[in-house]
Amino acid sequence: MTIDQITAGSVPSRFGALPAHPVLDRLRDVIKRTIAPAATATDRDAVPASHLAALAGTGLFGLSVPPRYGGLGAPPDVVTEAYELLAGACPSTYLIASQHSTPIRWILDGGGPALHDLLPALAGGELLGGAAFGHVRTWPGRRTATARRVVNGWRFDGVVPWFSGAGLVNVVLLAAVAEAEHAIVFAVVRLPQPDRVEAVPLDLAAIAGSRTATLHIDDLFVPDDDVAQLVDVDEWKVGDGREGPAVAPGALGLARAAIEYALIRQPDNPDLLALAHEVAHLRGAPPAGDPFARRARSVNLAIRATNAAVVARGGAALLADDVAQVWARAALFLQVRGLSDPLRAAHLHELAGGAPR
Incomplete structure (x- = not known):
């Protein structure tokens, strides 16, 4: 895709100026034809893999990936607009798709060469990203998932209460508290790993089609090369929610x-x-x-x-x-x-x- 094909403009609407971009045009078409008509069925049943494949075809998953890794490096307002469109069309599909950028962001901020090698597949949608780390907010009141240092890596154990996209997501940003180091280990982990990670579905009253589950982790080895960052617990809690999006996603x-x-x-x-x-x-x-x-x-x-x-x-x-x-x-x-x-x-x-x- 050439530079002139990805240049963004803006169009007026009753909600203010909205960005214009070829990916947004393709996304609106997929939403109109495929995702919005199925929204109530998706909420009742589950987001089908075909929804994510259709979204990958629009270029959505490469919006926040720099061009040198096969992405589009689109402006932030284009990325925001894409996920707002998706949230209004099908909240369950939105919840899964919007978390795709989480491992991407952490890889770009601190990941090594092995993690950067994942970016082209993430940009193209061959790999689907997810996140499982909100539980660390409860530590030390609730000790859910922990990590302990071993030779050449870490061992993860415990329970992660919330993980969306079970059965579809195959690259997850997983976090656990390393109590000896008083730090949070943020790692990019490939799924499935049936012997070490079990997803137990949750019965939700809202966004029920999002395939949200609890992850049970049993002695999962994560090599050092797959760790994106090691962050002091207190430092992370001070910044938690202060550097995110200006409004609630979706x-x-x-x-x-x-x-x-x-x-x-x-x-x-x-x-x-x-x-x-x-x-x-x-x-x-x-x-x-x-x-x-x-x-x-x-x-x-x-x-x-x-x-x-x-x-x-x-x-x-x-x-x-x-x-x-x-x-x-x-x-x-x-x-x-x-x-x-x-x-x-x-x-x-x-x-x-x-x-x-």
Whole structure:
């Protein structure tokens, strides 16, 4: 693909200026033809492998990979727009696909040559990335997954409570606390490893098609070459959630889709247009101030917008084949995703009305 083919522009919308990019054009086509029509079935059953193959064909998985590794190195706003489109089309597919960039980011930030060798396959979608490390927030109150130093590497043991994409993801950023070193070992691990890693499916009330499971890890050896970073526990907890995206991943995509859906049924409703204006304002505002408050505000917008879609639709929104109830449950899920203590407080503040403290 040549440089002129990947140059991004922007187009106006009721939600502010949106980036333009060939990958976004292809993604919209796949969403319209394949992913959105199956959203309720996917939520009920599971994300099929064919969804991920279709997304790989758009170039989605190479957006955040530098060109020297076979990716597109697209601007951040293009990457954000791609995943917002996907979140609004099918939350379960979005949850799996959006975590693909996690091992990529950690490989680029600190991985050695052996891990960099994985990047071309990750960019092309031949390998699908995932993440399993939020549990380290609970240490030392809850000791779930631990790592111990051995010759030429580490041994991982324990339970990782949350892992999405079981059966589809084959490269996972796995974290465990090395208690002797008071550090977190972040490693890029290939799956499946049936003798050492067992995925036990979870029965979720929201985003149920995301193939989310608990990982049970039994004496898994991880060589030093597969370790991306070793980070002090206290240092990681201080930065947890402060350097991530300015808004909750997927929140504004859900809000946008729900508002458009509601406006089809209640055209020119001033309250729906006001919600759209709030989304546009949050998207366009510089990422300043308390990052947790901003993220909680984006989730609160998603909750309000998806609830508005349910009301605009009426009782039919409660039927299993209506996407409005899928969105509403997905918005609730976002309240507990990546939930640190500061983010929990910010969510509760938003739910109480968000007035200045």
